[in-house]
Amino acid sequence: MNGYSGVWVYVEHRNGVISNSTLEIMGKARELASKLGVEMATVLFGNDVSHLVSTLAEYGADRIYLADDEALKEYKTLPYTRLLTELIESNKPEIVLFTASSLGRDLAPRVAARLRTGLTANCIDLDVGCFEDNEKGKRLERILYQIVPAFGGNVVATIVTPYHRPQIATIRPGTFPVPTKAPGRGEVIHVKVNLRREDDKAEVLEVKRDLQESELENAKIVVGVGVGARGPDGVKMLKRLAEVLGGALGATRPVTDAGWLPQEYMIGESGKTVRPDLYIACGISGAMHHMVGVRNAKVIVAINKDPKAPIFEAADYIIVEDMFKIVPKLLEKLDRKG
Numbered sequence: 001m002n003g004y005s006g007v008w009v010y011v012e013h014r015n016g017v018i019s020n021s022t023l024e025i026m027g028k029a030r031e032l033a034s035k036l037g038v039e040m041a042t043v044l045f046g047n048d049v050s051h052l053v054s055t056l057a058e059y060g061a062d063r064i065y066l067a068d069d070e071a072l073k074e075y076k077t078l079p080y081t082r083l084l085t086e087l088i089e090s091n092k093p094e095i096v097l098f099t100a101s102s103l104g105r106d107l108a109p110r111v112a113a114r115l116r117t118g119l120t121a122n123c124i125d126l127d128v129g130c131f132e133d134n135e136k137g138k139r140l141e142r143i144l145y146q147i148v149p150a151f152g153g154n155v156v157a158t159i160v161t162p163y164h165r166p167q168i169a170t171i172r173p174g175t176f177p178v179p180t181k182a183p184g185r186g187e188v189i190h191v192k193v194n195l196r197r198e199d200d201k202a203e204v205l206e207v208k209r210d211l212q213e214s215e216l217e218n219a220k221i222v223v224g225v226g227v228g229a230r231g232p233d234g235v236k237m238l239k240r241l242a243e244v245l246g247g248a249l250g251a252t253r254p255v256t257d258a259g260w261l262p263q264e265y266m267i268g269e270s271g272k273t274v275r276p277d278l279y280i281a282c283g284i285s286g287a288m289h290h291m292v293g294v295r296n297a298k299v300i301v302a303i304n305k306d307p308k309a310p311i312f313e314a315a316d317y318i319i320v321e322d323m324f325k326i327v328p329k330l331l332e333k334l335d336r337k338g
């Protein structure tokens with residue numbers, strides 16, 4: 001579409017560190033930008049964040065739109081939305097990517113709505129190519145393929161935004177690997193922050209940190225808790241297993257719905273995406289909704305007492321056994337070793 005060019009990534013950071021999920025998306029953005037023959041840029045908002053510019057350049061940003069201002073210290077929906085919308089309107093990127101974190105899920109749809117463009121949430125992959133619109137008899141170039149699980153994860157759908165720009169997508173953390181460094185031009189463009197009274201309708205009272213966020217998504221070993229754990233005692237046993245292995249605990253949705261573990265432990269379509277070296281699924285049936293969150297695990301070990309459990313089709317190693325018999329034995333061995 002005329003006048004729109006470039007792939008942008010909205011940068012998330014916490015305590016002065018860029019989130020891994022932002023770096024993951026930057027790797028994919030770099031790939032898309034090079035296929036399209038355009039620049040990859042990042043948008044960095046915050047207070048005292050200019051030191052992050054060098055990292056963004058190291059990971060391939062050709063441009064960094066930097067708004068560093070006291071007024072942007074805490075994330076607030078309205079001022080961030082207005083600033084970013086105006087930045088996009090004046091610079092016209094063709095693609096804008098966000099992490100599907102709580103911040104990205106709040107900011108991206110608001111920006112998309114103000115720009116009257118489309119948004120695809122929770123993508124599990126992205127690519128670019130052309131789109132044949134058979135109804136209108138048109139062939140459109142430079143289209144972002146926004147790939148998402150649909151119909152309960154049974155189908156993978158490719159969504160396109162053919163007639164509006166920019167094309168906006170949110171991507172689940174852990175979807176792509178953190179890329180190797182490949183420096184971009186790193187040109188810094190300072191963004192003027194002119195907030196208005198109407199931007200300040202909400203006050204941030206407290207910021208509560210989601211302790212699990214980075215722990216689970218970055219863990220090399222994840223122990224998955226399913227309904228087979230039967231309740232808090234089973235969870236306690238599996239928590240011990242995760243600790244002994246130096247890993248993190250994750251769960252299926254019924255487990256978090258039942259309150260055996262907080263919601264941020266949920267893995268799957270409605271929860272987190274993990275990419276550990278080892279995923280040990282304990283008492284988990286293997287529903288598609290759950291499995292989309294572990295599809296990037298290198299090795300899956302499944303413990304289930306039902307020999308016909310669907311998870312065995314996806315697992316690399318299967319243990320057909322009652323987990324209350326096998327896990328204590330495993331712990332005993334690991335304890336003896338350690």
Ligand SMILES: Cc1cc2nc3c(=O)[nH]c(=O)nc-3n(C[C@H](O)[C@H](O)[C@H](O)COP(=O)(O)OP(=O)(O)OC[C@H]3O[C@@H](n4cnc5c(N)ncnc54)[C@H](O)[C@@H]3O)c2cc1C
Pocket residue numbers: 152225226227228229251252253254255266267268269270271282283284285286287288289290303304305306309321322323324
């Ligand atoms: C729109 C939508 C979104 C959803 N999103 C998610 C999501 O993001 N994440 C998610 O996880 N789910 C999600 N779900 C739910 C999902 O479809 C499944 O219902 C859920 O994953 C099943 O959890 P489970 O495997 O723990 O339980 P179950 O399916 O009940 O399986 C329990 C398993 O434990 C085994 N078992 C029982 N006792 C033992 C024992 N003592 N030892 C060993 N094995 C034992 C059983 O054989 C069984 O296979 C979603 C559902 C919907 C409709």
